[in-house]
Amino acid sequence: MFAALGDPTRLRLVMRLSRGEALSITDLARGTKVSRQAVTKHLHVLAGAGLAAASRRGREQRWSLDRRRLGEARVFLDHVSQQWDDALARLKAAVEEGER
Amino acid sequence: MVSSLHSISRSTFIRAPRSRVWRALTEMGEFRRWFSVETAEAAFVPGARLRGVSTHEGPCYHAEFFLDVVEMVPERTFSWRWHPGVNLLNEDLSEEPMTLVTFQLEDAEGGTLVTVTESGFDRLFAGRRPRVFEENEEGWKIQIAALERHLGEAA
Numbered sequence: 001m002f003a004a005l006g007d008p009t010r011l012r013l014v015m016r017l018s019r020g021e022a023l024s025i026t027d028l029a030r031g032t033k034v035s036r037q038a039v040t041k042h043l044h045v046l047a048g049a050g051l052a053a054a055s056r057r058g059r060e061q062r063w064s065l066d067r068r069r070l071g072e073a074r075v076f077l078d079h080v081s082q083q084w085d086d087a088l089a090r091l092k093a094a095v096e097e098g099e100r
Numbered sequence: 101m102v103s104s105l106h107s108i109s110r111s112t113f114i115r116a117p118r119s120r121v122w123r124a125l126t127e128m129g130e131f132r133r134w135f136s137v138e139t140a141e142a143a144f145v146p147g148a149r150l151r152g153v154s155t156h157e158g159p160c161y162h163a164e165f166f167l168d169v170v171e172m173v174p175e176r177t178f179s180w181r182w183h184p185g186v187n188l189l190n191e192d193l194s195e196e197p198m199t200l201v202t203f204q205l206e207d208a209e210g211g212t213l214v215t216v217t218e219s220g221f222d223r224l225f226a227g228r229r230p231r232v233f234e235e236n237e238e239g240w241k242i243q244i245a246a247l248e249r250h251l252g253e254a255a
Binding site: 076077080081084085087088089090091092093094095096 | 108111113136
């Protein structure tokens with residue numbers, strides 16, 4: 001899941017999809033230097049990590065995000081970051097109090 | 101700062117020389133106090149596993165964890181591998197990849213800059229998720245704001 005997000009193109013796709021509207025591959029490639037083929041490849045990586053899913057509307061496939069999964073990845077990393085902030089604050093206090 | 105979505109890096113400045121910070125990091129008696137943990141082992145040994153029990157007040161109290169010491173370069177680098185987060189449900193994590201935690205000490209004016217980096221989240225099983233959190237709309241907005249910041253930094 002985290003590896004799936006560790007790529008600038010995929011992060012941009014996630015941002016484009018984050019407004020909630022389901023978009024086609026043509027929509028997602030528009031205005032970028034990324035080919036439709038590359039967009040398709042990246043969407044499949046996101047789908048493999050459970051972060052995005054495709055649905056059909058008539059002839060066209062449309063993609064949307066699984067917000068729950070993406071939120072979990074961020075919440076988990078934020079939680080780990082907070083634990084390190086707390087641990088470093090305790091280390092700092094332990095050392096500096098002893099110096100006085 | 102969250103430097104990417106698969107590794108975390110945090111720093112703090114400590115008004116003490118590197119030798120003093122190194123002792124606090126690696127001498128077991130001092131480590132137990134600031135890391136809020138009980139251990140049976142008397143010292144950190146590269147290649148050895150250490151079992152800890154959290155003495156931190158709150159939901160982690162008495163949670164057990166294991167830490168495999170990787171590298172100790174005196175007054176410079178101290179690293180270990182472990183399973184991140186708190187294993188509140190005592191799940192069997194033996195098959196799960198570990199993350200690498202690295203402390204780095206650098207001289208800074210009037211003291212020492214300590215940076216801790218945790219990496220390898222990308223190798224975690226996609227199935228392991230923090231059950232302690234409930235997703236909500238506010239949480240999602242915060243995630244998107246964080247993603248936007250991340251993109252801003254990458255640009």
